[in-house]
Amino acid sequence: MTSVISLLTDYGLEDGYIAACHGVIVGISPESRIIDVCHLVPLGDVRRGAAILAQTITYLPPGVHVAAVDPSGSRRAVAVEAGDHVFLGPDNGLLSWAIHASGGARAAYELSNEEFFLPPLSTTFHGRDLFAPVAAYLAIGRHLDEMGEEIPINRLISLPAPTSTVQDDYAEGEVLSVNRHGNVQLSIGAADLMTLRVSLGDTLVVWMGGRRLAVPFKESFTAVPPGEIVAFIDSVGLVALAINSGDASQRLGLPPGARVRLSPAP
Incomplete structure (x- = not known):
């Protein structure tokens, strides 16, 4: 797996949330190159986050792409293979447009194996405790099927496609x-x-x-x-x-x- 990891969130830049995510990634995968796509997605705006990720993914190298925008905070965490990319995020439609732009999903997994989480798992900061470490482990060569059970692609939540x-x-x-x-x-x-x-x-x-x-x-x-x-x-x-x-x-x-x-x- 490539060592490129990208991050897109609605965490803002006023606090240390992004630095914490970077730190977790580098602690597991020191050679990873981290690309910050955007951290100023309006709070909980899944549609805006989906648009930014989909319109950026063409210009990103193959890698693991973490997106964390989830107003409910209760969606299952998933990993989806599409094209040369692996997308990690909540199953709320946030990833769907980028997956489509990458050629469509090949496989999907629920992230449930706590062996690859940062303990103790916070209920409010899955970006740091779940998505960042899983991304880092994938970057150093661990396999998606180690992260949890495979789930049907057609069960993934998708945002309605923009129409004209x-x-x-x-x-x-x-x-x-x-x-x-x-x-x-x-x-x-x-x-x-x-x-x-x-x-x-x-x-x-x-x-x-x-x-x-x-x-x-x-x-x-x-x-x-x-x-x-x-x-x-x-x-x-x-x-x-x-x-x-x-x-x-x-x-x-x-x-x-x-x-x-x-x-x-x-």
Whole structure:
């Protein structure tokens, strides 16, 4: 097994939680290279964590990827093999989009063998006491089937896949995620706009429930003056709505999951 271990959590950076996870990993697998994907996922926001992991996994080397975002704290802990990766996390859908982006699950296991946990196992810090040591043991060559019983892949919890549709004169999708700047990422892709024959410099009509707004389609959010709204293609090829030096999600009232329709301006 490769020695690369990545971490994604909602633990924040104000305390020593991440350092503790690093310390546990290095104590077991000193040669491991640790990649911190993100620790500022909004508290308990499984959907946001899933989006970040799925959109990052293509750029990560083969390895063990720990994701710990679980508002309930009571989900079973699982390990899932997909492509060149092993994903560790709660079985709450957090891993599902990244698993799909990696080619789909090949095998799944419940993490139940306490031999590989850090004793005593905390009821509130599985990132340190369960996921970090299991990741480290896998990195030094222990096998997944040692960590617990294999479970059916079709029993894993999955988040509903983001959807988008394209008709003759519009594309409709949903707010996939909102980043810390308030930029609104849609499930509508660049190819959808090409189908509508929308080009840079055109104007899009954004339909949000009963509201509509004309928005310029530019190369980035910096292409409009501060305070202005713009649509652009983000770094993963999806349409995003942003305000230069502002919060588009707040101004437009678009939380994750909200439905949005885009059409070329007449």
